[in-house]
């Protein structure tokens with residue numbers, strides 16, 4: 001399957017980046033075609049709610065920023081993996097922007113399954129992130145293939161690696 005991983009931490013050698021790489025390695029080993037994008041290194045603005053896309057734009061966003069690179073990848077992906085750190089008890093802004101910019105097409109056309117990987121310092125900070133993720137799965141009509149969380153003492157561990165491999169096995 002064609003898998004798109006959106007990695008949203010600005011820390012190149014951080015925990016979220018590690019989780020995304022582990023997912024990519026496991027998925028490629030299983031024969032999937034994987035594209036990994038660090039969206040935190042992209043210039044992706046928030047949705048303007050201008051409704052250009054639903055009128056004259058005919059499904060195209062009026063904002064010509066780096067989201068234009070992502071739209072074709074989103075359109076082709078069959079599996080969408082969100083990998084993000086928790087900032088202030090929810091998914092960080094860098095992952096929210098590309099999700100919300102899908103407003104112009106409503107949902108990624110071919111995505112059938114999603115997965116979520118989140119990292120945090122503390123335990124018990126995932127309620128907002130997981131609720132949003134599950135609501136998006138329902139809204140887009142896609143199957144949740146699983147969630148992996150990693151607080152400080154779970155980061156870059158063999159146990160977390162095994163959980164990520166299990167996510168890939170769920171596809």
Ligand SMILES: Cc1cc2nc3c(=O)[nH]c(=O)nc-3n(C[C@H](O)[C@H](O)[C@H](O)COP(=O)(O)O)c2cc1C
Pocket residue numbers: 009010011013014015016017085086087088089090119120121122123125
């Ligand atoms: C702006 C900001 C807000 C954060 N808010 C939280 C938080 O609410 N709860 C928490 O447990 N960790 C919080 N953290 C810590 C990160 O979630 C944690 O260090 C995470 O592992 C970072 O992932 P990374 O290594 O991929 O960048 C915050 C970090 C930053 C920079």
